Amino acid sequence: MKLALISDIHGNAEALKSVLNDLSIVGATHVAVLGDLSFRGPQPKECLDLIRELQAKVIKGNADEWIVRGIKKGEVPEPAFEMMRQEQAWAKEQLTEEDLNYLSKLPETLELPLSNKEQLYACHATPSSLFDVISNEADNDSFSVYTEANNRATYYAYGHIHLPFLRAFSEKKIMNTGSVGLPFDGDVRASYIVLDSTHNDINIQFRRVSYDVEKACHALDETNYPETAKKVVKKMYTTGSKP
Template identity: 30%
Template sequence: MKIALISDIHANLEALEQVLKVIDQEGVDLIINLGDLVGYNANPNECLELIRARGDILSVVGNHDQAVSNPDKAQDFNIIAYQAVMWSIDQIEADHLNFLSNLPLNQVLEKRYLACHGTPTCADTYIAYLFQSRRVLNLLRRQLNPIQICFFGHTHKRALWYRDARGKVTLQPLQPGKIYLDRECHYLINPGSVGQPRNHNPAASYAVFDTQDYSIQFKLVPYDIQQTQRKILAAKLHPYLAERLAQGI
C-alpha cells in the first residue's frame, strides 16, 4: 500500500491543490492528513471543502483545528497565530467547524502505523529535539506496541527519527529518492508542511510511504506562492504570514 502523508495545510489552497494534483498523478492508495487544516492562510473553507469531498483522505486533529473549535486552546499561541485563529473562527462554516471538532487525536493503520499531529497523545506537543523524540519512541515501544512508525506534523519541518535495536535514537539526514527503512527499528516521520513549510525551502512538502518495500520518500511541490500571499494581504491577516511563505520559514 502506498500512503501519501500531508500535514499543516493551514488554509493554503494553492499549495494543497498542487500537492493533491501531484499525488493523484503518482497514484496512492490512501492520503493521511496529519492535522492543522486551518490557521495562518486565507482559504480555510475551500481547503476543508477539498479535503472532505474526497473519500481517500484520513485526518487527525491539529492544534489549530482544536483552537478554532475551542478558542481557550489558542491562549498560548503567539499573537500572529492567535489573530489568525480568531480570523478563521469568523470565516469557517458551521458544518466545517463541526467536522474539525470531531477529528480524532490519532489514527492507527494495520496495527503498525500511527498518525498524529504533535505526539500520539497531544496535538500541541512538539517532536523537535532529541529528548522529545526519545520520549515518543519509548512510548511506542512500551505502551503502543506493536506500533513501529509514528507519522507526525506540527513542526512544519521534514524529519526522520529512528531508534535502533540497541536503543540509540538518531535524526537521519534526508537524501533525495526513496529511503529504505529497517523493519527492526522504530521511526518518527514528519513529511513537512504543505501550507507553511519551514525547511528554508518555500515549496510545499509531503511524503509517500510504501508499506510493501518499506520506504519513505520526501517530495517538494512548487506552487503559486504570490497568489496565496495576495489572499493573505487582502484578508488583512498579518503581512508576516505572506512574507514567511516566500522564505520557507
C-alpha cells in the first residue's frame, strides 16, 4: 500500500495537476485529502472536480467551511478580513449548490489502516477544531491533542499550517503534509507525503513537486478575482511564504 496524503490545495489547479501526475510516478495506490480544496485560488471548481474524480478519502478544512458559510469576525486577522470576505464570495460563486453541499458534508477526521498493526489518524487542524493552530515548533505536549483523540493510531497527520515536518515521540509519529497550493516554508514547490507500507516497516517520504508558477499567476489574471487579493496570492505563489 502506498498512501498519498495531500492537503491545502486552495484552488491552485496547476499545483494540484502536477501533484496528481507525481502520484502516478510514485505508484500511489490510495489518496487521502486533508482539507482546504478550493478557497483562495483561481480555480476552485476545477480543483474540487479533480479531487472528486480521484475517489479519495476527503476531510474538511477551515477553508472548506468558510467557502460554504462565510468567514466570521475573529477567524482571520482584522486587516485581512474584508479582502478574504471578498475572496470567499468570489470562490463561492464559482461552485454549484451540489459542490457546496459536498463540502458541507465532509467529515472532519479520518482513520485508515496502514498495515495489520499500524493505523493512521488524520484531521485538518486538530481533532476538535478546523481552525486551531499547532505549530511545527510546538513542544511535544501540544501534540497530545492528536494522540488523546485516538490512541489506537501510531501515525498522525494534519495540514492547515502549510509547513511539512515529522515529529516522533512516545512511539508515535506526527506529520504535516505541507501545502499543495500555498507552501509557507520558502519553497514554492507543491508538498505532500507518501506512506509506503509495502515492506515490513512504514516508510514516510516527503515529496516536493515543481509546477508552472507563472501559469498559476496567469490563471489569476484571467479571472475577476478580487484585485487586492490577487496580488497577495501571487506573492505567495512566487515566494512560498505567508502573506
